Amino acid sequence: MKHNILEICYLIGSVTFIMGLKMMGNAKTARKGNMVGALGMTIAILGTIFLHEGEVSGMIYGLIFGAIALGTIIGWMTAKKVQMTKMPELVSMFNGMGGACAALISLIEFNHYYHSEFPKVVLNAAITGAYHPPYGFLIAVFAGLVIGSISFSGSVIAFLKLNGTMDKPIRLPAYNIVNLVVLIITFGLLAFMVYSGGIILTNDLQPSGIMIYALLALALIYGILFTIPIGGADMPVVISLLNSFTGLAAAFGGFLYDNKVMLTGGILVGSAGTLLTVIMCKAMNRSLGSVIFGAFGGSTAAAGGPDVKGSIKDIQVSDLAVLMNYSKKVVIVPGYGLAVAQAQHVIHELELLLEERGVEVKYAIHPVAGRMPGHMNVLLAESNVSYDKLVEMDDINPEFEQTDVVLIVGANDVVNPAAKTDPSSPIYGMPILEVDRAKNIIVNKRSMSAGYAGIDNLLFYDPKCSMFFGDAKKALTELVAELKTME
Amino acid sequence: MKHNILEICYLIGSVTFIMGLKMMGNAKTARKGNMVGALGMTIAILGTIFLHEGEVSGMIYGLIFGAIALGTIIGWMTAKKVQMTKMPELVSMFNGMGGACAALISLIEFNHYYHSEFPKVVLNAAITGAYHPPYGFLIAVFAGLVIGSISFSGSVIAFLKLNGTMDKPIRLPAYNIVNLVVLIITFGLLAFMVYSGGIILTNDLQPSGIMIYALLALALIYGILFTIPIGGADMPVVISLLNSFTGLAAAFGGFLYDNKVMLTGGILVGSAGTLLTVIMCKAMNRSLGSVIFGAFGGSTAAAGGPDVKGSIKDIQVSDLAVLMNYSKKVVIVPGYGLAVAQAQHVIHELELLLEERGVEVKYAIHPVAGRMPGHMNVLLAESNVSYDKLVEMDDINPEFEQTDVVLIVGANDVVNPAAKTDPSSPIYGMPILEVDRAKNIIVNKRSMSAGYAGIDNLLFYDPKCSMFFGDAKKALTELVAELKTME
Amino acid sequence: MREILSFISENREMIYFVVLSIFVGIEVIGGVPTVLHTPLMSGANAIHGVVIVGAIYVMLHVEMDNYLGLGLGFLAVLLGTLNVVGGFVVTDRMLEMFKKK
Amino acid sequence: MREILSFISENREMIYFVVLSIFVGIEVIGGVPTVLHTPLMSGANAIHGVVIVGAIYVMLHVEMDNYLGLGLGFLAVLLGTLNVVGGFVVTDRMLEMFKKK
Ligand SMILES: NC(=O)c1ccc[n+]([C@@H]2O[C@H](COP(=O)([O-])OP(=O)(O)OC[C@H]3O[C@@H](n4cnc5c(N)ncnc54)[C@H](OP(=O)(O)O)[C@@H]3O)[C@@H](O)[C@H]2O)c1
Numbered sequence A, B: 001m002k003h004n005i006l007e008i009c010y011l012i013g014s015v016t017f018i019m020g021l022k023m024m025g026n027a028k029t030a031r032k033g034n035m036v037g038a039l040g041m042t043i044a045i046l047g048t049i050f051l052h053e054g055e056v057s058g059m060i061y062g063l064i065f066g067a068i069a070l071g072t073i074i075g076w077m078t079a080k081k082v083q084m085t086k087m088p089e090l091v092s093m094f095n096g097m098g099g100a101c102a103a104l105i106s107l108i109e110f111n112h113y114y115h116s117e118f119p120k121v122v123l124n125a126a127i128t129g130a131y132h133p134p135y136g137f138l139i140a141v142f143a144g145l146v147i148g149s150i151s152f153s154g155s156v157i158a159f160l161k162l163n164g165t166m167d168k169p170i171r172l173p174a175y176n177i178v179n180l181v182v183l184i185i186t187f188g189l190l191a192f193m194v195y196s197g198g199i200i201l202t203n204d205l206q207p208s209g210i211m212i213y214a215l216l217a218l219a220l221i222y223g224i225l226f227t228i229p230i231g232g233a234d235m236p237v238v239i240s241l242l243n244s245f246t247g248l249a250a251a252f253g254g255f256l257y258d259n260k261v262m263l264t265g266g267i268l269v270g271s272a273g274t275l276l277t278v279i280m281c282k283a284m285n286r287s288l289g290s291v292i293f294g295a296f297g298g299s300t301a302a303a304g305g306p307d308v309k310g311s312i313k314d315i316q317v318s319d320l321a322v323l324m325n326y327s328k329k330v331v332i333v334p335g336y337g338l339a340v341a342q343a344q345h346v347i348h349e350l351e352l353l354l355e356e357r358g359v360e361v362k363y364a365i366h367p368v369a370g371r372m373p374g375h376m377n378v379l380l381a382e383s384n385v386s387y388d389k390l391v392e393m394d395d396i397n398p399e400f401e402q403t404d405v406v407l408i409v410g411a412n413d414v415v416n417p418a419a420k421t422d423p424s425s426p427i428y429g430m431p432i433l434e435v436d437r438a439k440n441i442i443v444n445k446r447s448m449s450a451g452y453a454g455i456d457n458l459l460f461y462d463p464k465c466s467m468f469f470g471d472a473k474k475a476l477t478e479l480v481a482e483l484k485t486m487e
Numbered sequence C, D: 001m002r003e004i005l006s007f008i009s010e011n012r013e014m015i016y017f018v019v020l021s022i023f024v025g026i027e028v029i030g031g032v033p034t035v036l037h038t039p040l041m042s043g044a045n046a047i048h049g050v051v052i053v054g055a056i057y058v059m060l061h062v063e064m065d066n067y068l069g070l071g072l073g074f075l076a077v078l079l080g081t082l083n084v085v086g087g088f089v090v091t092d093r094m095l096e097m098f099k100k101k
């Protein structure tokens, strides 16, 4: 009876996962979709605990509730407290936990199998070739272990990179080959262990389960090797990929226990996550291969671009304040630099000040501005910028013609005209914000150095363009102060 | 061994159905998608025949191949020969065949079950209450029979309606109630038969399988009753609905034989067909309920609209020829009347003639012009009109401002301004082609009578509008002749 | 109640199968443009012709002396073939029209 | 070859299940707008936290004297909970930001 109700809980869980994911794909229903998923998860978890059939000691329940309570408190607090800009780190961290969880399950199940009476019989039979433990069990256990571990160690590295702790991509010589070799060894060992039952005989003919630790170590190492050569800026893609790995690991867990909710949840995330990874790559005009095998993920690309440049112009804060104060329409183009400088609050202040003086202000949001999808939306939302002030690329482009001042804050690639004019440029073909149609272009950045794609930007040499050098937060604070003294 | 390969054939079949349907939803891949589906179907059919295990007499094979050969020839020829405008009839007919096929399978299986030794034992047991044949089997057989039969008889009626043989909706008094009662009796009998095993005892205590024929008859009657009150113009929606019914019937067949490819194919069409039905309704701004229970499906709606009208203007063919000859830009709005009059070839001739004389000609395609989705596209494509001359509503609307002459051929509702201005109109809210922005409006139809929605059209009283009365084919042929005499 | 519960639990494989197929059916259609409604309907129509597999199955299992069964089975295969062949061919013709330049 | 074939045939329920789930996963994501990529990734991240069900299952079946098992199981439940709770809460926070007027 209990068992039947549990099956229904799992069915409900599976359906809510599908519907939740579906709803999360649409801005209007996204939040509700997340709730729906959370509801299904709660049902599945509570069902697993309370509809369990068979005697279980109170201490075990105590441990389970303790772990859940502890995890809930820590998870909730961390998720609530973290700064908006640190979201990707956090997602990466939580993903790693899921992977570790899957790996631990495999480890425990293997140990259980190894220590119980059963394998001793089996072992003898295996040596004489009479019996082999079920392949399904072994595949599920070992694959769950390997994939979960890769996801765990990879996520930790991704976390450290996003965190800034490990900011340069570390590339061992011939790292692509090394990685491939480690990968092959790992899966070779996995295949061998499935074939042999995972237990070897030591020299004194005692069975030993040691090999699983070798497999674990290899998988952990591969996760690290896989992630370290990739530039920090490519991390969102990598996290998305590791995300789908964890989904796969969860699915193997479902296979192990013939548990349908783990299977649907895991496979769903595995396939949806893989597709999402590909979509994300496309949105930045890169291929998944070039992200993983490192075409320009951070710093390698040569500074290309034509040589004929011209001269650049500076603008003083006082002149800029005057210019903006007497404009009719100002469009702000936020980019990665705004996020780094944490200048989202001061830019909102600037916006309010200008609006007060009758200047129309809008934000032009490029789909891949910043370092993760929706980065600018999340960032500006944090500082309470109204949602309808954020205009998407295709809608704002025709408006630049009537714009008096475009203020570019810490953005570079997303306004680089080379994407339209220079077929040899690595970003050629990416749609850009066509800021050069505006009457005045002001660029705020700290220096003339390149952005993510590592290429020069001819926009800065445009006669209509003036540079307003400095850290975004500092420079904008000065600008606001200057504006306040006017009037 | 054979059995295992057959399972793989079915797996391939299921996957191709999914991918085929997916591809058919996109204009670029649609045709290939259809091929993919056909390929999967071929694999499933050939597999079923050739991977069968067990002795089967040559005569049976002869019958099977005979039936398939005959069906292929007839099906192929009919599909190839039929006029483009008769497509919906044909789809409806083929759908009916599928429904009949499902119903026949159920009939045969039931007879088999009834005649074999097995049920005699069962029958005794059933009377004493000791044994009941498996519910799953009974549900699959009876539900397949009922749904397949409804789909069959409904499709036949739909065919006759589209065909013009049965052109007025036939409405018995209180037909909604009658239909509901028949439906309830049908499903009541079905439930009873599942409960009782489907076999009754006659007066002399002999078992009889007669009830299944009662069920069959009821289902056939319901199919007819369901379809006859619905107006011919609503038939595409009804066909789409019956289509998903047949899918459901096929799925029950799959359930009966635990055949996965029938299950996936059937359920897929069942759910996709239901959604498609809803989407189609939405595109015409109607609800599924109002189609089935008849809000205005053909002729019932009162001729509403404001009373203050004005006068209408006539235009002679010679004047029209001159007007068009000296225009810069002409937009043709095709509608249902064009299809009825089979004027698609002459309109293409007109287009070529005008283009030759340096007039720019485009077609404005309203999404629900005609009587089935894509009707105008199919029609004009048949007469070789180039695809990029067909402009969708949202793209052409801004162009009317620069248009000299709009020529409306057999269209009415899709250009009715009441949809924008009169909240009491039944079509209020439907987006329309905003032809009144053009310099001259010419309307070709046979009389002042209303279109599908049965409402007046104030456009005809617009001072810029002139009526060019006559059957579309005849009138346009005259216009072309007149144009040819000029110059 | 208890029976329904155990029915669900016993047939859970089938239920998951049905639920997932329904989702696939719905999702696969989402966002189809109006012009493709008719061909899509027609293509789906051809696909449910898979019921012919059941008809063939019936024929392969019918007894040689069951003339009614043989006759009806023959008819079922014939009708199923019409559904399949006619459905795919007519859909192809429609879609061919669309592509023509 | 023969073994693979019979493996497929024996596990056909599971294979259909996996194939259909993959299709659902892919279809459900199709056409998601760029701004939602990050929250969607995060939401999917929370969903694979369902692995916690496996961790709980392990705990419910572990022997009382298997201290290693108990310890690792406790850790697994803890990590799983972090994944689930943190994942859903952080996703909600992100999406809340989007809605704000
Ligand atoms: N959104 C995504 O999902 C995503 C993910 C991965 C990669 N990407 C890639 O990231 C790029 C995004 O373009 P973007 O225009 O936003 O950024 P960008 O091209 O990377 O340029 C950022 C600019 O900000 C400046 N900057 C850095 N710190 C600053 C500070 N504290 N104050 C002021 N300026 C500062 C830098 O110049 P200085 O050093 O001279 O100050 C740099 O040129 C694209 O190439 C995109 O493909 C996007």
Ligand SMILES: NC(=O)c1ccc[n+]([C@@H]2O[C@H](COP(=O)([O-])OP(=O)(O)OC[C@H]3O[C@@H](n4cnc5c(N)ncnc54)[C@H](OP(=O)(O)O)[C@@H]3O)[C@@H](O)[C@H]2O)c1
Residues within 6 Å of the ligand: B233, B234, B235, B236, B284, B334, B335, B336, B337, B338, B340, B341, B367, B368, B369, B370, B371, B372, B373, B374, B375, B409, B410, B411, B412, B413, B414, B415, B444, B445, B446, B447, B448, B449, B450, B451, B452, B453, B470, B471, B472, B473
């Ligand atoms: N596309 C779909 O999927 C679909 C499906 C079902 C319903 N509908 C509905 O159908 C309507 C379509 O609008 P529509 O503007 O195309 O057609 P309409 O509003 O039905 O008008 C057609 C007009 O054509 C004229 N006509 C008939 N035979 C003619 C002939 N031989 N020569 C010239 N004119 C002729 C009729 O007027 P005379 O009698 O005066 O000639 C009639 O007013 C919409 O209301 C839509 O909702 C569409």
